[in-house]
Amino acid sequence: MSYKSDIEIAREAKKRPIQEIGAKLGMDADHLLPYGHDKAKISQDFIDGVQGKKNGKLILVTAINPTPAGEGKTTTTVGLGDGLNRIGKRAAICIREASLGPCFGMKGGAAGGGYAQVVPMEEMNLHFTGDFHAITAAHNLLSAMIDNHIYWGNELEIDERRIVWRRVMDMNDRALRDMVVGLGGVPNGFARQTGFDITVASEVMAILCLARNLDDLKKRLGDIIVAYTRDRQPIYARDIGADGAMTVLLKDAMQPNLVQTLENNPAFVHGGPFANIAHGCNSVIATTTALKLADYVVTEAGFGADLGAEKFMNIKCRKAGIAPDVVVLVATVRAMKMNGGVSKADLDQENVAAVAEGCPNLGRHISNLKAFGVPVVVAINHFVTDTDAEIQAIRDAARAEGAEAILCKHWAEGSAGTIELATRVAQLADAGAAQFAPLYRDDMGLFEKIRTIATRIYRADDVLADKKIRDQLRQWEDAGYGHLPICMAKTQYSFSTDPNLRGAPTGHSVPIREVRLSAGAGFVVVICGEIMTMPGLPRKPAALEIGLNEAGDVEGLF
The missing domain is CATH 3.10.410.10 (Formyltetrahydrofolate synthetase, domain 3)
Known part of the structure; x- marks a missing residue:
């Protein structure tokens, strides 16, 4: 049986004008700054004007450790948001923007999949509204100003050996991890060792995602430590005089982006730090704004719960003063089999024993999440090769950890495939049973x-x-x-x-x-360990299959 690709499904979407999507959450057209017909930025004036409203319920979607079999965390986030709207709830989703690194590398995009996607999918996975380019430019402006300050006399007495600010680009390029700049003699400055990180690992990305407004953004940018003097005194970005210009470059990027799901429900897409090398959550300003406008907000944290969810709880919630009411933990039969030792080539064959063998990974994530004092529901992201016995093995493993597992078919059916999950999540959120607490105290060493x-x-x-x-x-x-x-x-x-x-x-x-x-x-x-803040491309990067067809449409992008 053949299925349409994600991009084919996205192209068939019946999108509504972005003003109609904003109106669902009470946004007037005057408060939306359109980027074409199907995406817009939300004005800071509007955001400031809703701060007195009561918060809705916050639902975090996370997952088991990722495997090559795929887990579908973003797909589940979108499907759950659509499902909540389908059962009559006023819900919005908050997800991250896509980095070009994984889009052209191996991980894929960040818009969901199947019939649980955010659109416009192609633009979201490419340049979108230019936020990542602005972050890259602001970061590298600071880099240039540091070297320029040293070139013109080094008034701050920066020790060139102790410059800690690297450069960034939004692409996987291992050749740039370690390099020497400033070669070529006096006109090119002082030679020194440095390197590049990927933009999603930039502190500027993290700052944009944690700042509450432009004033907070400028203060945080000024607080960046870029280097040290010979007597080890810190040099800040404000000492270099870069914070004002960086804020100007980030002025528009600071405003959250509004788009829609395939079912025309509102989606905030803003910020994009990775969770393995950064804090892995969409922006605080997008999440807190959505909480003022929707009764239920579904957001995600990157990679497995040991990374994204841990950082969501211990960093984002701590900084933003928010707390999740429910956590949804995504798992698949296929991923459980891989955790149980099955090769990717054999995943389509029933193997209940391997599912059970892999479920300790699921169980540990459930236990960890419950330690934060929040109810946990397991969402089994359905694949057509899953058997009833394999699904039951996951249900049994979840029940052994005191959690409920619900089968979800949103990839194939959209919101119709998440009615049971949405109903249960809303019940748990409304019950108010969460007693959230971070893992550690601020005053701990x-x-x-x-x-x-x-x-x-x-x-x-x-x-x-x-x-x-x-x-x-x-x-x-x-x-x-x-x-x-x-x-x-x-x-x-x-x-x-x-x-x-x-x-x-x-x-x-x-x-x-x-x-x-x-x-x-x-x-x-x-x-x-061996984790890199500048990833490399795989042997056969996705870029090899990406191009334009005769009609001028993008092909090979999922």
Whole structure:
């Protein structure tokens, strides 16, 4: 049986003018700044005007550790939002924007799939409204101004060996991870070692996603530490004089984007930090605005719950003063089989034993999420090859952890396939049973926070960090940064730092390679194992299959 591709389904969408979508949430056309007919930015004046309204219910969608079999977290987020609207609830979804890196690499897009998508899908996965380009430009403006300051006399006495601000681009390019700039003699400045990260790992991306308004944005940009002097005194972006110009570049990017699902329901799409190397959540301003306008807001956090959901709880909720009412944990039969040792080539064959063997991964995520004091529902994202016995094995595993598992067919059926999930989620949200609490206190030491995440979420035996890293953390505490939360950079494929250890591994340790202070964003990045902040392209990148057909339409983009 053949199925239409995601892009074919998206092209057939009967989109409504974006003003009609805004009207569903009480937005006048005057408060929407259109980008064409089907997408718009929401004005800051409107956002400021709704702050006195009561918040709706917040639903977080997360997942098990990703596998090559696919889990469909964004698809489930969209399907649940459509399902809530279908049963008569006023709901909106909040998701992240797509990075060009995975679009042309291997992971895919960020608009959902099948009949649970956000449109316009092609534009969303490419340049969209230019937010990522603005973030890249603002970040690299700061980089240029640092080197320019040194070239023209270095009034701030920056130690060129202690410049910690790298450059970024929104593409996977491993050749740029480590490089030397400034070669060619005096006209080109001072030669020094540096490198590139991908834009989604930029502190500017994190700042845009955590800032409440333009004033907060400018302050956070000014707080970025870019370098140190020879006596180890920090140099901030405001010392370089870059914060004002960076804010100008980000002025429009700061406004949330409004688009629609295939079923013409409102979707906020804004910001896009990865969850394996950054904090993995859409913007605070989009989520908090949606909460003022909708009775139910469905948002997602990237990759598995050990990364995205942990950071949503410990970073985003802490910074934004919000808390989830329900968590939906996405799993698939196919992914459970892979966790149980089945190869990708054999996933279409029934194997109930392998499903059961892989379910400890699901169980650990349920246990971890419940530790935050929030009700958990498992959404089984249905594939046509799933059998009743395999689905029942997941239901049984979820029940053993005190959670309910509900079969969802939104990929094939849209909102009709999520009625049961939507009904149950709304019931749990309305019941008000959540008693949310972060995993650690603000006043806990930085290394203790790292150890808490490693032992309680990853179930590691210990954290391995040499004296240099421990001393650096203590220095930051002495400088007044000890209250900051932790942003772990770790492989998404495993609870451990070894991407090949699937399931629910024990007996492992978490080695820390590097720590970075993101003073503007307001967290400490802890880089573990072999994770890279500039990914590389796979042997056969998706870009090989992407192009234009004779009609001028994009082909190969999912």
